[in-house]
Amino acid sequence: MGDTVGLRCASIEIQGLRVWFGPREVIKGVSLSIPSNTVFTIMGPSGSGKSTLLRAINRILDLYPEVRVEGRVIVDGLDIYSDSADPSSVRRMIGMVFQIPNPIPNMSIYENVALGPKINRMVRSKRELDELVRWALERAYLWDEVRDRLDMPAGKLSGGQQQRLCIARALAMRPKALLMDEPTSNLDPVATSKIESLITELREYLTVVLVTHNPFQASRVSDYVAFIYDGRLVEVGPTSKIFTRPENELTEKYVTGRMVT
Amino acid sequence: MGSRRLKSYAGLFLSTVLLILGIAPLIHLIAVISINGIYVITKNFPGFFFEERPLPGSEEIGGVGPYIVGTLILTAIASLIGIPISILAAIYTTQSIRSRIGPLTSIFVRAMIEFPTIIIGLSVYGVLRSLDLALQMIGAQSPIPRFSALSGSIALAIVMAPFIYSQVEVSLKGVPMHLKEAIYSLGGSKLASSYILLRYVKASILAGVAIGVGKAMGETAPLLFTAFGSDHYPVGGFEALLKPVGALTLAIYNMALSGYSNWVEVSWGAAFILLSISIALFTVIRIITRSG
Numbered sequence: 430m431g432d433t434v435g436l437r438c439a440s441i442e443i444q445g446l447r448v449w450f451g452p453r454e455v456i457k458g459v460s461l462s463i464p465s466n467t468v469f470t471i472m473g474p475s476g477s478g479k480s481t482l483l484r485a486i487n488r489i490l491d492l493y494p495e496v497r498v499e500g501r502v503i504v505d506g507l508d509i510y511s512d513s514a515d516p517s518s519v520r521r522m523i524g525m526v527f528q529i530p531n532p533i534p535n536m537s538i539y540e541n542v543a544l545g546p547k548i549n550r551m552v553r554s555k556r557e558l559d560e561l562v563r564w565a566l567e568r569a570y571l572w573d574e575v576r577d578r579l580d581m582p583a584g585k586l587s588g589g590q591q592q593r594l595c596i597a598r599a600l601a602m603r604p605k606a607l608l609m610d611e612p613t614s615n616l617d618p619v620a621t622s623k624i625e626s627l628i629t630e631l632r633e634y635l636t637v638v639l640v641t642h643n644p645f646q647a648s649r650v651s652d653y654v655a656f657i658y659d660g661r662l663v664e665v666g667p668t669s670k671i672f673t674r675p676e677n678e679l680t681e682k683y684v685t686g687r688m689v690t
Numbered sequence: 691m692g693s694r695r696l697k698s699y700a701g702l703f704l705s706t707v708l709l710i711l712g713i714a715p716l717i718h719l720i721a722v723i724s725i726n727g728i729y730v731i732t733k734n735f736p737g738f739f740f741e742e743r744p745l746p747g748s749e750e751i752g753g754v755g756p757y758i759v760g761t762l763i764l765t766a767i768a769s770l771i772g773i774p775i776s777i778l779a780a781i782y783t784t785q786s787i788r789s790r791i792g793p794l795t796s797i798f799v800r801a802m803i804e805f806p807t808i809i810i811g812l813s814v815y816g817v818l819r820s821l822d823l824a825l826q827m828i829g830a831q832s833p834i835p836r837f838s839a840l841s842g843s844i845a846l847a848i849v850m851a852p853f854i855y856s857q858v859e860v861s862l863k864g865v866p867m868h869l870k871e872a873i874y875s876l877g878g879s880k881l882a883s884s885y886i887l888l889r890y891v892k893a894s895i896l897a898g899v900a901i902g903v904g905k906a907m908g909e910t911a912p913l914l915f916t917a918f919g920s921d922h923y924p925v926g927g928f929e930a931l932l933k934p935v936g937a938l939t940l941a942i943y944n945m946a947l948s949g950y951s952n953w954v955e956v957s958w959g960a961a962f963i964l965l966s967i968s969i970a971l972f973t974v975i976r977i978i979t980r981s982g
Contacts, residue, residue, distance in 0.1 A: 487875065489871055489874060489875055492787070492867075492870055492871065492874055494787040494788060517877050517878065517879055517880075518877065519877075520874065520875055520876065520877035521876075521877030522877075524875065525871070525875040527868060527871060527872065527875075529868050531868045531869055531871070531872040532872070533869065533872060533873070533886070533890065535889070535890060544876060544886065545876040545877065545878075548876060548877075548878035548879075548882040548883070548885075548886070549876070549877055549878060549882075595872070598872075598876070599875070602876060602877060
């Protein structure tokens with residue numbers, strides 16, 4: 430299986446997005462343009478709404494009964510909140526990795542990676558599935574560590590390995606984009622560095638949208654950075670510009686660590 | 691310090707007394723049924739498990755074979771109807787988070803747990819009787835006779851469904867959000883995602899099924915107007931399901947009140963068999979929930 434077989438990138442356009450949790454407005458009219466084949470970081474302090482914004486991009490917010498969404502999110506020309514869009518196919522197209530590594534604990538390493546392709550009937554034979562699982566684990570730099578124990582329960586892996594397993598699980602779906610919600614916030618520096626190098630490689634065949642509260646991580650891995658504060662977009666631009674010549678005072682305070690939240 | 695210790699002892703004493711008061715009736719029940727039941731069964735062992743009811747007032751003990759078979763048939767068919775319906779309903783209510791029907795179903799099913807089961811039997815009887823009358827007017831016959839194994843199974847399915855539904859609903863709602871997000875982010879259909887969630891909580895669901903089946907197996911009231919009771923083995927394949935059928939609970943109820951000493955003895959034996967099945971089910975539940 431070739432490196433980029435089946436992987437096509439998506440550009441994402443967010444227009445006037447507003448999200449409410451019950452009566453509380455969490456995202457207050459955000460518009461963003463995310464080019465394909467980039468690592469696009471949404472950065473902001475805790476509680477600024479960045480995770481909610483990310484969850485709006487693959488409609489995983491639908492799982493929360495109290496949530497209401499307004500505005501448009503266009504992925505490769507498809508408005509994912511239009512009546513004709515099916516939430517399941519949106520999620521097939523846009524993979525997701527979460528803050529807490531969340532492999533399904535009662536399933537093996539192999540089953541976790543194979544789950545997506547299996548439930549979406551992406552493969553026709555066991556051999557094809559084996560190849561896809563291996564391919565995804567290789568892309569997530571986990572294959573060499575787990576090749577001899579694929580039947581082991583996923584819950585027994587270390588935190589960093591579990592997170593790379595979750596990345597492999599998302600990649601096995603051959604998504605066009607990958608959403609990552611603070612994927613290293615629960616990991617040690619070594620595991621963090623492995624995942625960061627992986628993120629920079631992923632952009633070759635994916636559009637990566639990364640959420641982080643850590644400006645240093647944003648500066649290390651991303652091409653573009655959007656700074657979110659209190660549910661509003663404060664500033665967006667190429668990483669070098671945001672970190673060297675920010676236009677907004679709030680952005681400058683945040684990237685220099687002088688913001689009191 | 692002294693007064694605190696005194697209070698502690700007083701509390702311990704009180705809870706021990708309450709514990710003994712609480713479990714004494716249960717132990718008494720199990721002991722009396724076991725002693726009397728085993729005594730009767732050993733009088734005609736192993737014939738008690740497969741012979742038919744003895745002549746009233748005779749010296750014979752006979753057996754409860756037809757009632758065991760009847761209970762198994764009724765419970766099996768009720769499970770075939772009740773288990774899938776209740777699991778699917780629970781999936782629907784937990785999945786359709788924005789629907790108004792979901793919460794209403796939940797409230798209604800929870801209320802059904804409290805329904806007197808005799809009312810459920812009577813309702814099934816009433817519906818089948820009305821169906822019969824309506825069909826008679828056009829010269830047809832009801833496919834399900836109101837006194838039959840099938841009608842009894844329908845009543846038992848209605849009895850068991852709310853128990854299974856509640857357990858499955860609670861289990862599915864209790865899955866941590868980060869796992870739900872992981873499963874749904876894979877883009878499977880609602881049904882496929884629910885299947886994975888069900889696998890995750892399978893121990894709890896099996897426990898729910900065992901509780902429901904145990905409940906149905908031990909019911910008498912809903913069978914009075916439906917299965918009606920029979921003292922003979924059901925014969926003749928599917929046809930047998932359209933005829934009245936016996937059950938252990940009905941046999942206990944009828945024979946214990948009969949006044950014939952040998953029938954009263956048979957009811958002790960039947961009660962012991964039913965109790966053993968219940969305890970076996972309870973043990974299975976404990977093992978499943980612990981291993982899960």
